[in-house]
Amino acid sequence: MFSLWGGSPRWDGPFTTNGDTWSRRGGSGQVIPEVPDDQCCPCALWLRRGVNLTEASGLRFQYSDRLWRILVCPSCRTPLSREEGAGARCHGCGTAYGHADTGALDLRLKTAKKYELEHELGSPLLSESGVDFRPLPVNSAPEVDYSSVAVPPHMTKELLSYFPRAKGPHSMMLDLGCGRTRHRGVCEHAGFEYVGLDYDSPAAPILGDGHSLPFKDASFGFVLSVAVLEHIRFPSVMTREVLRVLQAGGVYIGTVSFLEPFHGQSFYHHTHLGVYNTLRDAGFAVERIGPNPKWPVLTAQAMMSLFPKMPFVLCRALVAPLQWLHVLWWKLGSVVDDRASRNARLTRTAGAFFFVAAKTDSR
Numbered sequence: 001m002f003s004l005w006g007g008s009p010r011w012d013g014p015f016t017t018n019g020d021t022w023s024r025r026g027g028s029g030q031v032i033p034e035v036p037d038d039q040c041c042p043c044a045l046w047l048r049r050g051v052n053l054t055e056a057s058g059l060r061f062q063y064s065d066r067l068w069r070i071l072v073c074p075s076c077r078t079p080l081s082r083e084e085g086a087g088a089r090c091h092g093c094g095t096a097y098g099h100a101d102t103g104a105l106d107l108r109l110k111t112a113k114k115y116e117l118e119h120e121l122g123s124p125l126l127s128e129s130g131v132d133f134r135p136l137p138v139n140s141a142p143e144v145d146y147s148s149v150a151v152p153p154h155m156t157k158e159l160l161s162y163f164p165r166a167k168g169p170h171s172m173m174l175d176l177g178c179g180r181t182r183h184r185g186v187c188e189h190a191g192f193e194y195v196g197l198d199y200d201s202p203a204a205p206i207l208g209d210g211h212s213l214p215f216k217d218a219s220f221g222f223v224l225s226v227a228v229l230e231h232i233r234f235p236s237v238m239t240r241e242v243l244r245v246l247q248a249g250g251v252y253i254g255t256v257s258f259l260e261p262f263h264g265q266s267f268y269h270h271t272h273l274g275v276y277n278t279l280r281d282a283g284f285a286v287e288r289i290g291p292n293p294k295w296p297v298l299t300a301q302a303m304m305s306l307f308p309k310m311p312f313v314l315c316r317a318l319v320a321p322l323q324w325l326h327v328l329w330w331k332l333g334s335v336v337d338d339r340a341s342r343n344a345r346l347t348r349t350a351g352a353f354f355f356v357a358a359k360t361d362s363r
Contacts, residue, residue, distance in 0.1 A: 061104055061105070061205040061206075063105065063205070064193065066172065066193065067172070067193075067195060068080075068082055070172070070215050070216045070219040071088065071215065071216075072214055072215060072216050073090035073092060073093060073095060073097075073214065074107055074108070074109050074113075074208060074209060074212040074213070074214040075090070075093055075095060075109060075110065075111060075113055075212070076090065076092045076093045077092075077216075078090050078091060078092025078093065079216070080097070080107075080214075083096075086098065087099050087105060087106070088105065088107075095110050095111075097110075100207055102202045102204075104202075104204055104205055104206060104207050105206050105207070106207045107206060107207060107208045107214035108199065108207050108209050109209050109212055113212055115211065115212075115234075115237050117236060117237070117240075119281065125273065125276070125277060125280075126276075131276060131286070131289070132288075133272045133289055133290060133291075133343070133347055134290055134343045135158070135290045135291055135292070135293045135343070135346060136156075136158040136159060136162070136288055136290040136354050136356075137158065138157060138158050138161045139158075139161035139162050142160075142161040142162075142163075143163065143164055143165040143190075144160070144163050144164075144189065144190045146160050146163075146186065146189065149185065149186065150185065151185075151186050152182045152183065152186070154226070155183075155186065156292070156354075158354070159253065159354050160186065162251070162253055162287075162288065162356045163187075163190055163222070163251075163253065164190065164221065164222050164250075164251045165190050165191055166191030166192045166221060166222075167221055169191075170193070171191065171192050171193065172192060172193045172194075172195055172219060172220050172221065173187050173190075173192035173193070173194060173195065173221060173222035173223065173224065174195050174196075174197060174213075174215070174219075174220045174222075174223045174224070174245065175187065175194065175197070175224050175225075176197055176210060176213075176223055176224065176225040176228060176242065177197075177198055177199075177210065177225050177226065177227070177228035177231070178196030178197060178198050178201065178203075178204050178205075179198055179201050179203065179204070180201065180203045181194075181196045181203050181204070181205070183224060183226065184196065187222070187224065190222075192221065192222060195220070197210075197213070197214075210228065210232055210238040210241065211232070211233070211234060211237045211238055211241065212241065213241045213244070213245050215245045216245070217244050217245065218244075218245070218246065218247045218248070219245050219247070220245055220246055220247065220250060221246075221247050221249075221251075222250060222251050222252075223242050223245070223246055223250070223251075223252045223253075224252075224253055224254060225242070225252075225253075225254040226255050227255055227256070227257065227352070228254065228256070229254065229256040229257075229270065229275075229278070230256055230257040230260075230266040230267065230268060230269050230270065231265060231266050232267065232268075233267055235267075235268055235270075235278050236278060236281060236282065239278055239281075239282035239284070240282045240283070242282070243282050243283050243284060243359055246359040247359070248359055248360070248361055249358065249359065249360070250358065250359045251356065251357070251358050251359075252284060252355075252356075252357045252358070252359070253354075253355070253356050253357075254354075254355055255292070255352050255353065255354055255355070256269075256270045256275055256352060256353055256355065257269040257270070257351070257352050258270060258272075258291070258297075258350050258351060258352055258353055259297035259300060259301070259349065259350060259351050260297075260300045260301075260304055260351045260352060261300070261301055261304050261305035262305075263304055263305075272289050272290075272291070272347055272353055275289050275353050275355050276289055279355065283361075284357035284358065284359065285357060285358045285359075285360045286355070286356075286357050287356045287357060287358060288356040289353055289354070289355045289356075290353065290354050290355075291346040291347050291349075291350030291352075291353055291354075292350055292352045292353065292354055293346055293350075295350065296346075296349055296350065297349045297350065297351050298319040298322055298323050298326070298349075299315065299316060299319060299323070299351065300351030300352070301351075302315040302316075302318060302319045303315050326345075326349070327345070330342070330345045
């Protein structure tokens with residue numbers, strides 16, 4: 001999904017869009033539809049034959065004037081100027097940014113870039129009152145009603161209840177690591193102009209690196225990153241970038257792997273303390289961190305590693321007896337030790353964690 005210059009990006013394919021299955025062959029980044037030629041639309045045939053869509057037909061993603069006003073060079077952060085038919089150009093360092101074969105604006109780093117970090121050592125991680133790491137409860141005062149909206153299956157009602165509503169008609173949000181842009185609907189329902197960025201997904205409107213976001217400071221009221229942090233080579237850099245592009249009062253919501261198996265060139269699978277430390281160290285006010293109770297380690301390992309591509313229902317059935325014994329054992333343990341609580345069990349055995357954080361100042 002993201003990599004630093006010189007690293008290998010994650011690839012999420014194959015995926016399905018509009019009924020067609022797409023995949024990548026080799027390391028060229030060429031996108032190939034896995035359907036017969038006589039069933040392909042002209043655009044799909046051009047992609048299959050390695051033709052650049054921008055050159056062949058002028059087809060590309062549509063970018064609003066508001067989006068163009070916040071785009072900057074990922075190398076030097078100079079505002080980009082639009083070059084009709086050719087992408088964008090930075091007049092600070094002279095770098096030109098074109099379109100990928102998919103038509104997406106390609107704002108990935110062209111050269112290596114150094115990033116300096118500063119950490120405060122010796123300070124306590126948690127406050128004296130501690131932090132509540134229980135599973136996310138449903139927000140008692142949700143800003144957005146999703147009861148009549150179709151939502152992606154991995155989006156729980158608990159997580160959605162923390163989604164903010166756009167503060168105005170021109171508010172923008174960033175789906176960081178957008179993949180197939182499956183979150184567009186729920187984000188636009190909240191009133192935001194949707195901006196999707198990924199390192200190499202063919203469905204992404206903008207290609208970019210999470211370590212060096214091509215946006216001005218304080219551009220977004222909301223940033224979403226689902227299953228992204230574990231694929232970031234330097235998570236402390238990306239979280240600082242998210243803080244930079246968020247407006248004061250903006251919300252950062254996401255998920256991150258814990259006990260999922262290695263997948264898609266994942267680097268760091270975070271414990272609850274790891275998530276908290278990464279967010280706090282970047283400057284966020286952490287509001288919620290909790291395990292996903294619907295994605296325990298047994299299910300995650302079965303689906304993603306032990307029995308890959310096995311139907312979900314069958315995977316769940318295979319691990320159900322062990323999951324039941326596991327829960328029973330912890331319940332018996334809670335009789336003699338009050339530390340063996342449900343919350344403790346879920347925190348230790350979660351496949352992934354949810355988090356909700358906010359930018360409280362104008363940094």
